[in-house]
Amino acid sequence: MAGMSMKACVTGVGNTEYRKQINRSAEVLAVEAVVAAAADAGIDPQQIDGLIPYPGHIGDDVIQAALSLNPRFRATIDMGGCGAVSALRLASMAVLSGAANHVLLFRGLKGSSGARKADRPSFLPGQPFRRHLEYVYGMNTPAQRYAVLCQRYKHEYGLDRRTLGEIALAARAHANLNPIAQMHGRDLTMDDYLAGRMIADPYTLFDCCLETDGASAVIVSARNDARDIRILSVAEGQGASPDDTSNREPFLDIGLTQAANRVWNDLGMGPEDMDAAMIYDCFTFEVLHQLEEAGFAGHGEGAALIADGGIRLGGKLPVNTHGGMLSEAHQAGLNHVVEAVRQLRGECGARQVENARLIAVTGWGQLGDGSFAVLGGRNV
C-alpha cells in the first residue's frame, strides 16, 4: 500500500471570499489567503520557507515582502490550469528532499473586476502560432479553443446538450451547499442553461467557468500529523503536440491521459477506488473529457456516468463538491485542491461526501498539459 512510504502532506488551506467584485487589491487578497492557510496548518507564516506562485497572478516577491518571509525554495510552474496539481508534485519533492519544510502554493487575482480575459497577456505556449495562425481568424479565447475539442467529440461519439447542462447544474447544486461559492444562492435550471447566450458554439454562457475576484492558498509540508492530508501520488503528462491543438493526433489526447495512468500504476488503485473527484472544469465538456481520459468512464461513455445524478453528491462519483470553477470560483484549479483537503478532513458540512477517504484531483492547462493527484485522508 502506498501509505507505507513517506508522503508529503497538505497541512493548511485557506481562501478569501469569492465574489464578482471585491474592493481590495489582489495583493491584499493573496496575503489574507496565505495567512488563513498558515493558521489552518498551525504554523506562523514565517515558517513558510518555500514558494510556488502562479504566472500572471501575484508574485512570490509580494508575499515574501508582505509577510517578511525568508524562503529557501522558490519555483514557478508555467503550466496554466495544470499548475495547481503540478505544484503539489513539486512541493512534495521539495519537502521530501529537505529543500524546504513548508511550501506555499497560492493564487490571488481580480479575475472578474480586472481586465477581460482576451485583453490580458497570454501565457500560452506557441505564441507565434497564436499570432500567425489564430488571431488573424478571430480565435483568441479559451472558450473558442476548447469549443473545437467539444465539437469534435460530439461528432465522434455524440453528445446531448443536456449532458453538458447537467454538468453545469451539478456544479451549481454543489455551490448552493457551499456558502463561500461565488454563485451560492443562485439557482440554475435546465431551462436557464438551455437559454444561455452563445459564447463559442457548442459553448453557451453556463458552459463557461466563472471569472472571480479572490485568493486561495495551500501549504505542503514535511509533516504527517493527525489532521494532515497525504499526497499519495501525483504525476504530469502532455498531449501529443504540447503547444498546438489543431494538428494533435489523437485529437482528444491530453496530458491527463498519461498522468492518470502513472498515478493508477503507482498506487495500484483505479478510478473505482475514488470517493470523489475534483476535475478542472474550465468548460462543461472538459469535465466529461477528463473523466474519460482519467479512466472514470470509457471513451464516449462519460455521459452515462453523468446521467441520473452520477456526479452529484450521493451519486456514483461526486465531482466538484465545492461547485468548481463553474460555480465556486476561478482559482486556476487551486480551489479544487482546497476542497479535496476539506472533504478528506470531513469539514464540508452539508456538502460532505460521507466517509471520504480518497479523492482524485485533475489539472489541465496550456493546451496540452495535464496533471493528476490522489489525496488520502487519515482513514486510508
Added chain:
Amino acid sequence: MFELAQIPVPDLTDETFAPFWQGTRDHKLRIQRCCDCKTHRWPPRITCRSCRSTNVEWVAVEPRGTLYTYTIVGRPTAKGFSTTPYVVGFVALDAVPHVRIIGNVVDVDPSALTIGMALNGRFVTAGPNDEMTLIHWSPAK
C-alpha cells in the same frame, strides 16, 4: 462580415512563417515538408518530428479540404471580428489529411455546418495596408 483592414498583422518577416505568408500573397497554400524524410508538417516547426532533420522546404498544396472541427463565435473578442456570429474551422487538407489549417469558414449559414463537409479555400487580402493574405474557406460547389 469581417473588418479585414483591422485584423492585426503578425510579423510577416518572422523566419518561421515568412514562406507561408509569401505563399498566400501569391495565392498559394504552402506548408512545410521535410527535405530528408519528406514528411509534411504543420504548424510550421524548426524540426521534423519524424526524423529530427532541420532541412525544410515549402510545398504548395491545393487549398481544398474537409471540415474537421469548428466553433461558431457568438460574442466579439478579437480585433477585426466585431460582427458575430462567425465561424473558425480546422480544415483537414485533401492532399495531406493529417495537416489541419485554421481558417474562417464563410458563405454558409453556421447552422448548416457539418463536420466532414468539403471546403475550398480562397485568398483574401487583409490588414490596414492589405499587407497580408488570409485564406477563407467556402463550401465546395
